[in-house]
Amino acid sequence: MRIVLVGPPGAGKGTQAQYLAKNLSIPHISTGDLFRSNISQGTALGRKAQEYTSSGRLVPDEVTIAMAKDRLEEADAAEGFLLDGFPRNLGQAEALDAYLRDKEVTLDGVLDLEVPEDEVVKRIAGRRLCRKDGAHVYHVSYNPPKTEGVCDVCGGELYQRDDDTEDKVRVRLEVYHSETEPIIDYYKAQDLVVTISALGTVDEVTRRAMEALGAAESV
Known part of the structure; x- marks a missing residue:
């Protein structure tokens, strides 16, 4: 299957992407991983991306698109993939469509994870990370x-990331609504979107997603 995963910040896209990719035996391709891989390997695209990220600027679409295309050319993506965080806007969606047309393949579905805005704020603003090891994540x-403010595992101090405050989460939601949400209508026009609630346990949402994708594949 060839799938695009969309949803607001805090919808659990990263977690669901891992479970779905494993269940469907397809690679999980995330924008974050693309950036990290290219930068750590010192590729030409990675060096370009780092010029922007190191100065706090957004990486241009053409760099992100080129990274995604390179990754989709790898052997494990030949029979399917799950894209998480790409496309992020209409320009990227159109570029992906053009790439897939050239390959004479199409998307099988676009999975839209739906979460009420207040729940998104509650999920992200309540998140706390361990300052000592960074690996353990809690929620208030x-x-x-x-023990409040203390990591159960290593005793490190728990803290809230600067961009996890309620004000900043609402700004991130505004960016999602203005830049990413329009791709849902774009894909709805192609009859590709299946929308599910992302409320509930991880297993419940995964089960819901698998059922929705099964329905999408049979259309």
């Missing part, structure tokens, strides 16, 4: 530590 409501 859903997964609180045994």
Whole structure:
């Protein structure tokens, strides 16, 4: 299957992408991984991306698109893939369509994870990370530590990332609504979108997603 995963920040895209890719035996391709891989390998595209990220600027679409195309050329993506974080806007969606047309293949579905805005804010603003190791993540409501402000595993101090405050989360949501949400209508016009609720446990959402993608594949 060839799938695009969309949804607002805090919808659980990264978690669901990993589960779905494993269940469907296709590679999970995320924008973040593309950037990290290209930068760490010192590719020409990675060096270009780093010029922008190191100065706090957005990486231009043409660089992101080129990275995605390179990744889709790899052998493991020949029979399918799950794209997470790409395309992020209409220009990227159109570029992906053009690439797939050249390859004479099409997307099988666009999975839209739907979450109420207040829930997104609650999920992200309540998140706390361990300052000591960075690996352990807690939530003040859903997964609180045994001792407030202290990591259960290593005793490190828990903190809130600067961009996880409620004000900044709402700004990220505004960017999502203005830049990324329009691709949902773009793909709806192609009859590709299946929308599911991203509320519930990880397993519940995964089961919902697999059922929706099965329906999309049979259309």
